[in-house]
Amino acid sequence: AQKVTQAQTEISVVEKEDVTLDCVYETRDTTYYLFWYKQPPSGELVFLIRRNSFDEQNEISGRYSWNFQKSTSSFNFTITASQVVDSAVYFCALSDSNAGNMLTFGGGTRLMVKP
Amino acid sequence: GAGVSQSPSNKVTEKGKDVELRCDPISGHTALYWYRQSLGQGLEFLIYFQGNSAPDKSGLPSDRFSAERTGGSVSTLTIQRTQQEDSAVYLCASSLWAASYEQYFGPGTRLTVT
Numbered sequence: 001a002q003k004v005t006q007a008q009t010e011i012s013v014v015e016k017e018d019v020t021l022d023c024v025y026e027t028r029d030t031t032y033y034l035f036w037y038k039q040p041p042s043g044e045l046v047f048l049i050r051r052n053s054f055d056e057q058n059e060i061s062g063r064y065s066w067n068f069q070k071s072t073s074s075f076n077f078t079i080t081a082s083q084v085v086d087s088a089v090y091f092c093a094l095s096d097s098n099a100g101n102m103l104t105f106g107g108g109t110r111l112m113v114k115p
Numbered sequence: 116g117a118g119v120s121q122s123p124s125n126k127v128t129e130k131g132k133d134v135e136l137r138c139d140p141i142s143g144h145t146a147l148y149w150y151r152q153s154l155g156q157g158l159e160f161l162i163y164f165q166g167n168s169a170p171d172k173s174g175l176p177s178d179r180f181s182a183e184r185t186g187g188s189v190s191t192l193t194i195q196r197t198q199q200e201d202s203a204v205y206l207c208a209s210s211l212w213a214a215s216y217e218q219y220f221g222p223g224t225r226l227t228v229t
Binding site: 035037042043044045046047050091101102103104105107108 | 146148150157158160163165171174204206208213216217218219220221222223
């Protein structure tokens with residue numbers, strides 16, 4: 001069975017600080033996909049990134065970066081120079097062929113960025 | 116282009132009544148998913164449609180829940196004889212193909228059972 005754990009339920013930072021959101025996953029499959037979604041106060045889940053299990057290259061998109069490490073089954077998300085607009089709940093998710101194509105979500109991390 | 120739309124945005128119903136929730140996926144997306152988000156259970160998968168294949172109903176919590184997808188596009192999630200524990204936000208998502216592709220979510224329907 002697949003499982004996603006986001007141990008940090010809530011993080012509070014001051015604007016311009018860097019922050020890393022942790023994600024650890026479990027799966028028996030060798031082919032799987034990892035995702036991060038953002039859920040701002042408005043409620044709609046916004047797709048941020050997708051990685052497949054064969055691509056361990058880290059990725060940077062503006063102030064966002066992702067560190068995928070298969071050796072530790074982790075897919076961590078870093079926001080550099082955080083801004084108030086980054087305040088949201090962030091979800092890490094996993095899909096694999098054994099899961100029947102649906103996403104298994106972590107419990108989410110609520111990030112609060114204070115001015 | 117247009118994203119995933121859901122209606123109604125809010126629904127308040129009395130315990131025991133049936134409700135129907137609607138989802139319009141992104142045009143051209145073959146896969147459609149329903150999830151439920153509640154305080155106690157987080158985000159849970161309910162049901163998945165892929166093209167004309169039989170749906171994956173493995174996440175439906177009871178036989179009071181059912182869903183259909185007509186013409187490979189619009190989907191309706193029906194909850195019969197609603198219970199208070201059914202109160203949650205019901206989210207619909209679509210993706211181009213299967214879960215190897217990113218899923219795009221609608222704004223959700225907040226269901227409150229009184």
